[in-house]
Amino acid sequence: MKTFKYSFLLILVFLISCEDVLDIKPIDRIAENVIWDDPVMVQAYVTNLYTRFPYDAFNQGGWYCWTDEGTTSTGNSSIVTLGSINRNNEAAGYWNYTYIRDCNIFLERIASAEIDQNIKKQLEGEVRFIRAYAYFEKMKRYGGVPLVDVVIDPFKPIDDKYLVRAKEEEIANFIDRECTVAVALLSDGTTPRGKINKWTALALQARANLWAASIAKFSTVELNGIVGIPSANANIFYKKASDAANAVIISGKYxxxxxxxxxxxxxxxxxxxxxxxxxxxxxxxxxxxxxxxxxxxxxxxxxxxxxxxxxxxxxxxxxxxxxxxxxxxxxxxxxxxxxxxxxxxxxxxxxxxxxxxxxxxxxxxxxxxxxxxxxxxxxxxxxxxxxxxxxxxxxxxxxxxxxxxxxxxxxxxxxxxxxxxxxxxxxxxxxxxxxx
Incomplete structure (x- = not known):
């Protein structure tokens, strides 16, 4: 009986002493709570978004084959006409929301991050620009799309408004608002080559509003506004585009x-x-x-x-x-x-x-x-x-x-x-x- 008690006590002591050994941190990933209080990790998160930025002009050089602008030397005069691309096989990948979700996660967590306020403002401005640009790329291809600006918990009921396509005008207005916020947050000084600044956000604001104005003026409204923008609002978007572009011009930066x-x-x-x-x-x-x-x-x-x-x-x-x-x-x-x-x-x-x-x-x-x-x-x-x-x-x-x-x-x-x-x-x- 004594032998049994001693053995039990030894096992108990061993388990207690091993608690710290067994409670090891994973070495193949970084815990989420570690990221947001470390300025280096926060910057790395944003750098990852830059790396995946939705601009692929060179590596998707065959875009012209989706239209009548050109063909390839292999004879693919129109990828769409040939049936290589259809609603079930959309090779461009712009309908995917993983990138938007990663932007939303950052914008939700950065507010409480324990890092320098100036760094926080700059990075938030960069990510708001990135999210606005991602939505602009979606709008150009699909018109209205689901507008998701929060982090959705897949294990809880999802609000219906995130599951349906917003009107194209709503997406255009969202992009404009995001650019306005980004302009206020971003530095107006010189930034390293390839980095987003105040003037970058104004340039996107000008381009996106000009696009929306052109859709309103020259296109028609379909599907109750999911595609198209009312023509009565064309001048509103033209004015926004003009104001943003003029701000860049008079800055003398470019x-x-x-x-x-x-x-x-x-x-x-x-x-x-x-x-x-x-x-x-x-x-x-x-x-x-x-x-x-x-x-x-x-x-x-x-x-x-x-x-x-x-x-x-x-x-x-x-x-x-x-x-x-x-x-x-x-x-x-x-x-x-x-x-x-x-x-x-x-x-x-x-x-x-x-x-x-x-x-x-x-x-x-x-x-x-x-x-x-x-x-x-x-x-x-x-x-x-x-x-x-x-x-x-x-x-x-x-x-x-x-x-x-x-x-x-x-x-x-x-x-x-x-x-x-x-x-x-x-x-x-x-x-x-x-x-x-």
Missing amino acids: SLYNAIPSNKEDNFRNIFVTESNDELIFVRPYDGINFGHNWDAMMAPNQWSVRGGMGNPTLDFILRFENADGSVDAPVFGPNALYDEGRGPFKNKDPRLFATVFFEGDAWGNGKVQTYEGLDPSINPTPSAIIRNPMLNHEGVRTSGLDSRSQTKDDYSTNSGFLIKKYVENVIFGIPENQS
């Missing part, structure tokens, strides 16, 4: 890029490839370490990239550009309409067209873009005399261009005769497949 005033084409193209110019209000810094893309490698003409020529604008897209004087006309095409360069039929167009699209014969790198599919060696040009054999030359000139489909024999060349130039770096030597 100015239009005009480094090459004598060449409007090159000036426009360089806005997007010149780092740290005065027109950039908010950018994602692609440094090849934290963020990267392969836009140049995928879009450059085949002569300069082993996987180039993937983006092919349509003729419809090109014709949408007005002439430089604001007029509109239709180019002349046909066997009797002869031009000495690819941009010939469009020579009167706005220079921004030629900064956006590659045409046959454009100077680039250490040569010229060659998308032509045949050569007419006769003295009097006639369509029936065109030679398209990629193996033949005529007086030292290839009968089909180096960037043409006849030469590449694969999907890395244009289907439409045109290539995307916007955002592509002008390099003398080729772009490696895994670089940009």
